[in-house]
Amino acid sequence: MIGQFMFDTMGVANTLHNQETARALADGLTELSRENSDKPLEFLSHFLLKKCSEKSKDLEGNAILTKPDPKGMFHSFVKERNTTEDNPQDTKSSLSQSDPDLGVLVQLERKLQMDSAVKRTRVAGELLQSERRYVQMLEIVRDVYMRPLRAALSSNRAILSAANIQIIFSDILQILSLNGQFLDNLRDRLQDWGPARCVGEIFLKFGRQLNTYTNFFNNYPVVLKTIEKCREVRPAFRAFLKRHDKTVATNMLSLPELLLYPSQRFEEYIHLLHALRLHTPAEHVDRGDLTTAIDQIKTYKGYIDQMRQNINTEDQLSDIQRSIWGCPPLSEAHRYLIRVQDVAQLHSCDEETGFSSRYQECIHSSRAKTRMDLRHRSRG
Missing domain, CATH: 1.20.900.10 (Dbl homology (DH) domain)
Incomplete structure (x- = not known):
């Protein structure tokens, strides 16, 4: 995600040319993989802030040890600026000569932008x-x-x-x-x-x-x-x-x-x-x-x-309701179909089971349970 953010913001050439930023991000990601933090973005932000503060201290120390010449720096800056304004093409060529890969990356980035426009x-x-x-x-x-x-x-x-x-x-x-x-x-x-x-x-x-x-x-x-x-x-x-x-x-x-x-x-x-x-x-x-x-x-x-x-x-x-004889209306608000299952009705709705049949079923059931109980007791 961080790499995508840098690429979208800076471009491929600037991202790869800025070795110091890339190295700091690589160190942070390496440290993150070792720590296994639950909050990776928070951990990485603290790491980069710490890295930045350490870099600032190093720069302050170097500034104290080596006192610069303000007048010389001013003349150098003016000379460099005039050279850049007078010969911008020479500046680009010098950059390409000092870092040949940078020129290739710039051309690659322009080609990618053109390809994206064509595809769009x-x-x-x-x-x-x-x-x-x-x-x-x-x-x-x-x-x-x-x-x-x-x-x-x-x-x-x-x-x-x-x-x-x-x-x-x-x-x-x-x-x-x-x-x-x-x-x-x-x-x-x-x-x-x-x-x-x-x-x-x-x-x-x-x-x-x-x-x-x-x-x-x-x-x-x-x-x-x-x-x-x-x-x-x-x-x-x-x-x-x-x-x-x-x-x-x-x-x-x-x-x-x-x-x-x-x-x-x-x-x-x-x-x-x-x-x-x-x-x-x-x-x-x-x-x-x-x-x-x-x-x-x-x-x-x-x-x-x-x-x-x-x-x-x-x-x-509706199909289920039509397929069932005498079915009441099934479609109502907040009613959902869960499952359709076939069933068998063993007796007619109007048919009454006689007393003798119910008594025989009861006796048959009780006898089965009694035999099971007797067998269990005989084993004891």
Whole structure:
């Protein structure tokens, strides 16, 4: 962690060139490994402070033993400064000549920064392409399914009623509108893309409008049930789905499968944002917004996962309730499914066990226990 902090703050060249700092850190880490302290950061900070105080005392002692010449130091400083200002290239070349490895490290650091900028540009481009593909999948729902159904309704050859069309497609069309605007914002930002450009703020703005997705996920079970019910009771709709589901126009997917795309999109956002932040320098202005956007999307994805689990539990309870004859309602608030187990009923609920049967069972049970007791006593 300390090495990463130094690298982010000072750069690879300065970190490796500062041998004294590196040596002090190495000594501190070695001492830490020997002590096995429960508080490593506190131990290391005390060690470095102690090291610093010892160094200060040594410098004070040297200053007393060797009295410097202030006038000579001043002339030397002025001469060195004038030389640096007049010939900056000569100064760089002299540094490289005095320490050849330093020049190589500086070039390596610049190359790493350039590679990071190139990779960041590629990830930003992949983000734009991914969002375009996602919006195209949502447009399939609108163009292949919703628009023909509305056209049939307007021409008095209705396949579905206006109410059912509203239930099935209203929320997904709201998502299409939201992500269409999000796609436009990304496209505008990447048209004049450069190393200093940001996309984190666009994600934060998008995250403040996720109530559109919340409405979709809340109504998702109703949408699926409406599709299945209309498929069963309306032959025209059943034929319509048969003509359009799993065709080239729908990428070989059915309408319910296309409606799954919004729930899968947030996992893709998290991966893309992580990749973008990985290639964004620590001092970049976009770094903080990307981190906030990742946390925001992760939180919402957790909400989606919990909602999906609740829907699956309710579906299981409904299936169990239908499979049991005379079963009371199982789905209630704060009730969770633990286990499903098959049982066998040996007697009818209306059948009463006769007195003789109960007496025989009692005698049989008592006799078994008596024989066991007698055998035990005979062994004694």
